[in-house]
Amino acid sequence: MSSHDLVFLATTNALSHISSVLGCIASIGTTAKVTINSHGVHFTAYNDNQTIRVALTLAKSLFTSFILNADHNAQESNTQISVTQDSDQLEESEISLSLDVQLFVESVNIHTSHQTTFGGNNASTNTDKNEIECTFSYQGDGHPFAVIFEDNAILERVEFQTYADQEDFEERFSLDETELVLSTLLSGSLLYDVMKDLKDVNTDALIVYVKDNPIPSNRKLVFISQSEIGHSKHQYPSQKIYLQDLSVWKPQKMNDNLEFNQTISDSLTCYYRFETWAKIFRSFKISNRIKLQKSISGLTSTSLLVRNPHDQSYTGSVIDFRFWENVNDEEIDNLNWEYCYNNTHVEQLVEDDQNIKIIQYALSNNLDPNQITLDDYLKRRETRSHARPQATETPFIILDDNSHKEPEPSTTRRTPAPSTIDIPLFL
Amino acid sequence: MKLKLCVSNTDVLLSTLSAIQPLRKLCVLRFTPVHLCIISMALNEPQAWCKISQEVFPLYEVESIRDNVLCVETNIDPLINALRNFDKSNSDGLSIRLQRRPVANEGPESSKKNRSMAVLSLIYTEHVSMASSRSYSFKIPVKVLKAEIDQGIVEPQLTHAEVLMKLDRDILPLFRRIERYKRSGYICVTGTNRGRLELSIEEDSRKVQLSWKEFLQVQQLEGETQQQSQFSTQDQDMPHSVQIKLKDWRLGAKLTELCYKVVMIISENHALVLHCILNEDETAEVTYYIGGKIQDQE
Numbered sequence: 081m082s083s084h085d086l087v088f089l090a091t092t093n094a095l096s097h098i099s100s101v102l103g104c105i106a107s108i109g110t111t112a113k114v115t116i117n118s119h120g121v122h123f124t125a126y127n128d129n130q131t132i133r134v135a136l137t138l139a140k141s142l143f144t145s146f147i148l149n150a151d152h153n154a155q156e157s158n159t160q161i162s163v164t165q166d167s168d169q170l171e172e173s174e175i176s177l178s179l180d181v182q183l184f185v186e187s188v189n190i191h192t193s194h195q196t197t198f199g200g201n202n203a204s205t206n207t208d209k210n211e212i213e214c215t216f217s218y219q220g221d222g223h224p225f226a227v228i229f230e231d232n233a234i235l236e237r238v239e240f241q242t243y244a245d246q247e248d249f250e251e252r253f254s255l256d257e258t259e260l261v262l263s264t265l266l267s268g269s270l271l272y273d274v275m276k277d278l279k280d281v282n283t284d285a286l287i288v289y290v291k292d293n294p295i296p297s298n299r300k301l302v303f304i305s306q307s308e309i310g311h312s313k314h315q316y317p318s319q320k321i322y323l324q325d326l327s328v329w330k331p332q333k334m335n336d337n338l339e340f341n342q343t344i345s346d347s348l349t350c351y352y353r354f355e356t357w358a359k360i361f362r363s364f365k366i367s368n369r370i371k372l373q374k375s376i377s378g379l380t381s382t383s384l385l386v387r388n389p390h391d392q393s394y395t396g397s398v399i400d401f402r403f404w405e406n407v408n409d410e411e412i413d414n415l416n417w418e419y420c421y422n423n424t425h426v427e428q429l430v431e432d433d434q435n436i437k438i439i440q441y442a443l444s445n446n447l448d449p450n451q452i453t454l455d456d457y458l459k460r461r462e463t464r465s466h467a468r469p470q471a472t473e474t475p476f477i478i479l480d481d482n483s484h485k486e487p488e489p490s491t492t493r494r495t496p497a498p499s500t501i502d503i504p505l506f507l
Numbered sequence: 508m509k510l511k512l513c514v515s516n517t518d519v520l521l522s523t524l525s526a527i528q529p530l531r532k533l534c535v536l537r538f539t540p541v542h543l544c545i546i547s548m549a550l551n552e553p554q555a556w557c558k559i560s561q562e563v564f565p566l567y568e569v570e571s572i573r574d575n576v577l578c579v580e581t582n583i584d585p586l587i588n589a590l591r592n593f594d595k596s597n598s599d600g601l602s603i604r605l606q607r608r609p610v611a612n613e614g615p616e617s618s619k620k621n622r623s624m625a626v627l628s629l630i631y632t633e634h635v636s637m638a639s640s641r642s643y644s645f646k647i648p649v650k651v652l653k654a655e656i657d658q659g660i661v662e663p664q665l666t667h668a669e670v671l672m673k674l675d676r677d678i679l680p681l682f683r684r685i686e687r688y689k690r691s692g693y694i695c696v697t698g699t700n701r702g703r704l705e706l707s708i709e710e711d712s713r714k715v716q717l718s719w720k721e722f723l724q725v726q727q728l729e730g731e732t733q734q735q736s737q738f739s740t741q742d743q744d745m746p747h748s749v750q751i752k753l754k755d756w757r758l759g760a761k762l763t764e765l766c767y768k769v770v771m772i773i774s775e776n777h778a779l780v781l782h783c784i785l786n787e788d789e790t791a792e793v794t795y796y797i798g799g800k801i802q803d804q805e
Contacts, residue, residue: 180712183712186688187687187688224714232720233719233721234681234717234718235718238714238716239713239715
């Protein structure tokens with residue numbers, strides 16, 4: 081096969097990075113649309129009922145060589161333009177195909193670690209020798225998408241059947257930057273920890289409460305879990321290293337249009353079914369930074385920046401999950417957005433700080449040993465039910481804990497108390 | 508009929524038995540004056556033939572009216588368990604004997620039926636302290652096979668073999684690499700007479716080809732080369748393939764991992780044979796026969 085016949089040919093050594101970010105795609109959908117243009121390789125997938133869309137970009141810089149002959153199909157021959165030389169000319173040209181991303185991930189997911197564990201003779205040279213070079217190639221419509229993995233000993237060639245373009249739901253998921261009501265920049269691993277705790281307390285519904293403040297440390301981002309056992313509040317730390325940016329906008333009717341003004345006096349609440357977050361949050365763990373955005377229509381985007389730990393020069397791959405806020409159409413629509421602002425019920429949940437135990441979230445190296453994490457908290461509750469841990473000063477994460485009202489705090493899991501709004505969290 | 512064995516080191520026996528254990532439980536143990544053969548076979552399924560030299564046993568006595576060959580059929584699971592128990596103890600000798608099965612209430616009609624039933628009795632003594640010791644005895648039911656049945660159990664013969672390839676442990680990464688493809692029922696193994704090895708799996712929407720970049724050591728088959736030289740140059744690298752079930756392949760790959768030396772034999776469209784030497788002193792070997800997928804006649 082000469083490079084003449086190829087529409088796309090690219091080589092990379094960043095297999096472990098590609099495998100980990102592609103795994104995030106495969107967790108959402110089976111079929112992915114692959115679009116290749118001068119910026120890189122883009123994957124898009126939807127879940128079965130098209131309520132979540134995930135998009136991943138593998139930037140061109142991830143590849144050691146990247147040749148795209150997008151005009152090949154149209155012009156048939158001799159204009160072989162290499163993107164590396166002439167990117168302006170090919171700015172708009174792109175090719176697309178669809179393939180089974182589950183199979184793709186299965187193939188890309190090569191565990192190289194155990195290759196070096198056996199045999200005595202390669203112990204000295206196992207660093208460079210076993211690096212697998214991976215080449216993508218595609219000959220155009222109707223041809224399979226080929227991936228070649230090659231190291232010093234093994235040549236693996238995998239061909240994936242490609243499908244004609246799948247139905248596109250892109251329009252439904254396009255985020256209007258001019259209609260944003262929330263934009264915030266968070267730490268990936270910390271948001272993962274919050275989500276994991278929310279899952280551990282069997283969250284059904286998730287309320288995200290945000291309020292901006294001119295003093296950064298007074299900004300508020302609170303995740304409120306609603307579940308069978310009641311409410312719990314997980315306050316995201318407001319320090320700059322965790323909460324790098326937070327902006328809230330509020331629309332105002334101006335004639336027939338809405339005008340969006342940034343606000344520090346209004347709180348914003350977003351309401352989600354947790355199952356959506358449960359499907360995506362595992363990916364947060366590998367991300368360095370997450371940009372969380374929501375538009376007035378309820379469309380939410382979590383954009384994950386994933387760096388390659390083996391290549392500091394790479395700017396990172398971006399995984400973008402988009403999904404919708406879960407609100408009843410009768411309750412709220414585009415014209416009834418008032419509901420999202422200064423919601424008194426949610427304000428009450430957030431402000432009701434009396435007799436609250438504090439659980440800290442921080443990256444492990446920043447954890448104050450005197451403060452307690454959720455794990456500690458739960459363990460202590462189980463083992464020493466009468467000696468309750470001391471509340472600490474810094475409010476990082478807050479769990480509702482009204483158990484002191486109980487005459488005897490119980491060590492076992494209990495059924496929820498009769499329904500009041502603030503059902504204590506029994507664990 | 509008499510069988511008297513002694514085992515001090517179970518390594519060879521245990522590694523052989525555990526290598527073929529995943530294949531099936533019911534095996535034939537054939538004691539001959541020079542070998543213990545452990546045979547795992549069933550109709551139209553892969554077979555394993557193991558040969559353990561009598562040198563492995565400090566004591567090895569077999570007597571029978573059939574040229575001192577004794578053949579029994581048994582479940583190897585309790586045998587493996589007993590050997591492992593002995594391994595864990597601080598005993599230094601395990602004696603294995605064939606005994607008549609003790610029958611509680613022997614009626615006249617059952618005695619005939621039970622004539623072929625016996626037990627393999629495994630006995631060892633563990634020293635608890637200077638003064639006291641504890642004896643363990645395992646009785647594993649076996650069925651003594653009659654001469655005509657035993658003679659019917661014969662090792663498969665290949666009518667033709669195109670490629671004989673020597674595999675050493677360096678090949679294991681190739682076998683591990685293909686492990687992540689589990690969706691297909693079959694795998695195609697291709698070898699060339701110059702020593703290229705390729706594994707391929709075809710699924711509904713994915714095709715996988717894995718090849719080993721170096722030439723493997725091959726043994727030239729005389730008949731083959733002569734035939735080929737009539738119409739082509741001897742240099743030409745001819746591929747020969749056989750398609751086998753993926754689950755059979757995986758057992759073979761696992762076997763390769765356990766063994767010291769392996770020769771892979773490809774009988775085109777017919778069978779794949781792995782001839783494995785288990786240990787360095789070559790006292791035990793396993794031959795694993797995998798039948799090829801019957802090709803569609805066109």
